[in-house]
Amino acid sequence: MLEGLLIGLQTAFSIQNLLMVIAGCLIGTFIGMLPGLGPMSIIAIMIPVAISMGDPSAALILLAGVYYGAIFGGSTSSILLNAPGVAGTVASSFDGYPMARQGKAGKALTIAAIASFAGGTLGAVLLMVFAPALSSVALLFHSAEYFALMVVGLSAIAAFAGSGQVAKALIMTILGLIMATVGEGALFNLPRFTMGIMDLQSGFGFITLAMAMFALPEALFLVLKPKDLKGDDGEIKDLRITRDEAKAIAPVIGRQSVQGFFIGVLPGAGATIASFLGYAVERNIAPKKEQDEFGKGSIKGLAAPESANNAACTGSFVPLLTLGIPGSGTTAILLGALIALNVTPGPRLMIDEPQIFWAVIMSMFIGNLVLLILNLPLIPYIAKVLAVPRNFLIPFILFFTLMGAYIGQNNATELLILVGFGICATALKFADYPLAPLLIGFILGGMMEDNFARSMQLYDGIAFIWERPMTLALLIIAALLVVLPSYRARRSKARADGVADGD
Amino acid sequence: MWNFKLGRRALISAVAAFGLVGPVLAEDQVVDSIHFLIPGGAGGGWDGTARGTGEALTNAGLVGTASYENMSGGGGGKAIGFLIENADSNHGTLMVNSTPIVIRSLTGVFPHNFRDLTLVSGTIGDYAAIVVGKDSPINSMEDLVAAFDADPSGTAIGGGSVPGGMDHLVAAMVMEAAGKDALGVKYIPYDAGGKAMAALLSGEIAALSTGFSEAVDLANAGEVKIIGVTSEDRVDAAPDAQTMKEQGIDTTFVNWRGFFAAPGLPADKLAAYQDAIAKMYDTPEWEEVRARNGWVNIHNSGDDFQSFLEQQEQQIGDLMKKLGFL
Structure with a gap:
């Protein structure tokens, strides 16, 4: 391994390659901030440039920079504008945006940068040490377990089911699950609930819905309720993290980097599931007092999904590099790039072309490090976006939102759907319905249904629930995650009412 | 949604085709320009085929310039509908499509089928x-x-x-x-x-x-x-x-891919497109694109394309009836 590291270092530390990684990080960060352009599209845009360089190592280093930059840039728009551009950063907006609203945008971005860096770096260490052994982990899960994993992920909605909100959160989750059934699913060749409208054939787009649920109502809310302005005066304070805060988030980052990495290794899971699970788990193991902070600007609630999704992105390289199987859209595109450069990923890559394998690993370290160094000084300037006067900021957000929905598919109908849902979402927001559970339900619903239906088919019924111990275990964990907090809440409420049960 | 299925070959092509080299003027230019209509988003199999073909045609000098438009929606049905409804203004357009147009027309997902379009050529397959x-x-x-x-x-x-x-x-x-x-x-x-x-x-x-x-x-x-x-x-x-x-x-x-044009395309334009595509196979520029993507040349032009599609429709239709999908 040491030898490999040296090979990788030698490759990575040439002036040309360092410039590549810096350019990649900058391009990735800035384009990644635009919703609608996730890592996948940015890498697709950059690949011709990378391929034309001809040198696989340099190309990979450039792409790794772009990849990490794009992930980081995506969290920026989630935090500042509540406009998550990719599903993996939805969870980052749960606490990141409230922090920004409280004037702590700088701090939120700093936490995101550090958590991302730690997640990516720890992930790369795990990848380096365990890659060959991990190929079997990647193949451990069958559809039944993926289904159970999605159920665990759904328990993240508990964070939005505060007192008196349980029914509302449940309704919104179910609404999200229902919306996920629109269109022609992967398992049926019949369109469902499309009402004969051709544009609904492929279902609602993620970006469209994310913008309609988060960014658009936020902007409209600012217009319709201008009184609600406290903390929105554009002042950026609290750039630094205090020692106590660092102490509080360090274990979260550590746990979520490892957990996120392993979820990322599974080809059917990925960064989105990792971020929701990370959020749910950290909320549940947090002490009662901090638990209530989740969803309202908790630093732990931001650090958890940020480290988990970055670690998961690194983890998704395991099936790509060791088996030659792309587990996510982004790794599928990278696989294409590798093949175009005459590199065939797979079990023989480490043996046949170790310099490439190690260059990938080194590029991950360097990419993460460069990103941190580049971005920390930039944060105050990026956060200044919020200091733009509101009558300029709101049109900007609206433009940003509409563009995000249009840019991926070039389909103008998306805009109508966006505005329609945006108005519904604004009404729901006024009625104090939490919108995040809807989006969580929508994102997980499709995958949950597919995996459930597949397992049903394979086992001719629901026997897989008890015939596969891992499925059962995951489902029990999910049940505990949902039941325990509400039980605890009820007990503490009962205790407060003076009918404590003598603990 | 198989039209978005990220086939690895397709991806490379999608990706590689972004880097177009400026058109080379040659004496044997057959068509001035082609506008490629792609019924799916960037990065899919259709996208790769259209951009790869356009790259080969322009680099080889057979076509002056190529432009591309992604029009997703309806699993590809939206672009087909667009081409039919706006046929008169789209004589310069070629739409890429593949086996799904046969299957989806049979199941009624698409209200149209390949007979509503002008068949240009089947070009590659897997x-x-x-x-x-x-x-x-x-x-x-x-x-x-x-x-x-x-x-x-x-x-x-x-x-x-x-x-x-x-x-x-x-x-x-x-x-x-x-x-x-x-x-x-x-x-x-x-x-x-x-x-x-x-x-x-x-x-x-x-x-x-x-x-x-x-x-x-x-x-x-x-x-x-x-x-x-x-x-x-x-x-x-x-x-x-x-x-x-x-x-x-x-x-x-054979899972084929090929090109269609608007209904009512004048015969001379159709012949020019078919000629350009037929000549493309002998150029080193096409060979480069083809090899990079691992495509197999399966060329069916005009009437051959028609009979090929009819035969595939028959084969698939019979099977789908047997399976209860029709």
């Missing part, structure tokens, strides 16, 4: 393959059929398309040709080829129905075994992989 994991006791189609006979519900065949989609139809077609009941085949759908491949390696499914080009690299790396290819003769890229025909299963299948 064979289908049945694949098993490297440790599987199954080594040939005969073994697979035997395993199926022994335990039909335990011998699940997976694929990266919806039931009634291409991967399913290939699996059913092969079993039918082997004298088994196509309806009895347990087909498990996955939403992308990569995930279906992971399921095969994890042992969730016994065999996988997929595109030959998507399996060939893993087969050469020793991760999977290709037990049957739906080509007439063995394919050079994997000379050890037996064809279905060799194993007594009399069936062939």
Whole structure:
């Protein structure tokens, strides 16, 4: 391994390659901030440039920079504008945006940068040490377990089911699950609930819905309720993290980097599931007092999904590099790039072309490090976006939102759907319905249904629930995650009412 | 949604085609410009085919300039509808499409079918393959059929398309040709080829129905075994992989890709497009694009294209009726 590291270092530390990684990080960060352009599209845009360089190592280093930059840039728009551009950063907006609203945008971005860096770096260490052994982990899960994993992920909605909100959160989750059934699913060749409208054939787009649920109502809310302005005066304070805060988030980052990495290794899971699970788990193991902070600007609630999704992105390289199987859209595109450069990923890559394998690993370290160094000084300037006067900021957000929905598919109908849902979402927001559970339900619903239906088919019924111990275990964990907090809440409420049960 | 299935070959092409080199003026230019209409988003199989073809045509000087438009929606149906409704203003447009136009027209997902368009040429194709994991006791189609006979519900065949989609139809077609009941085949759908491949390696499914080009690299790396290819003769890229025909299963299948134009296209324009595409095959520029993507040249022009499509429609239609999809 040491030898490999040296090979990788030698490759990575040439002036040309360092410039590549810096350019990649900058391009990735800035384009990644635009919703609608996730890592996948940015890498697709950059690949011709990378391929034309001809040198696989340099190309990979450039792409790794772009990849990490794009992930980081995506969290920026989630935090500042509540406009998550990719599903993996939805969870980052749960606490990141409230922090920004409280004037702590700088701090939120700093936490995101550090958590991302730690997640990516720890992930790369795990990848380096365990890659060959991990190929079997990647193949451990069958559809039944993926289904159970999605159920665990759904328990993240508990964070939005505060007192008196349980029914509302449940309704919104179910609404999200229902919306996920629109269109022609992967398992049926019949369109469902499309009402004969051709544009609904492929279902609602993620970006469209994310913008309609988060960014658009936020902007409209600012217009319709201008009184609600406290903390929105554009002042950026609290750039630094205090020692106590660092102490509080360090274990979260550590746990979520490892957990996120392993979820990322599974080809059917990925960064989105990792971020929701990370959020749910950290909320549940947090002490009662901090638990209530989740969803309202908790630093732990931001650090958890940020480290988990970055670690998961690194983890998704395991099936790509060791088996030659792309587990996510982004790794599928990278696989294409590798093949175009005459590199065939797979079990023989480490043996046949170790310099490439190690260059990938080194590029991950360097990419993460460069990103941190580049971005920390930039944060105050990026956060200044919020200091733009509101009558300029709101049109900007609206433009940003509409563009995000249009840019991926070039389909103008998306805009109508966006505005329609945006108005519904604004009404729901006024009625104090939490919108995040809807989006969580929508994102997980499709995958949950597919995996459930597949397992049903394979086992001719629901026997897989008890015939596969891992499925059962995951489902029990999910049940505990949902039941325990509400039980605890009820007990503490009962205790407060003076009918404590003598603990 | 197989039109978004991220076939690895398609991806490379999508990706590579972004880097277009400026048009080279040549004396043998056949068409001034072509506007490619792509019924799916950037990065899919259709996208790669259109951009790759455009790249070869312009670089070889057969076409002056090429432009591209992605119009997704309706699983590709929106672009077809657009081309038909705006036929008169779209004489300069070529739309890329593939086997799904046949299947989806049959199921009624598309209100139109290929007869509503002007057929230009089928240009490339990919064979289908049945694949098993490297440790599987199954080594040939005969073994697979035997395993199926022994335990039909335990011998699940997976694929990266919806039931009634291409991967399913290939699996059913092969079993039918082997004298088994196509309806009895347990087909498990996955939403992308990569995930279906992971399921095969994890042992969730016994065999996988997929595109030959998507399996060939893993087969050469020793991760999977290709037990049957739906080509007439063995394919050079994997000379050890037996064809279905060799194993007594009399069936062939080609997942083609090709180009269509608006209905009512003047005959001289159609001839010019077909001429440009026909000449493209002899150019080194096309060979470069083709090799990079691992495409197989399967050229059907005009009437040949029509009869090819009719024959495929017949083959697929019969099977879908048998399977209860029609």
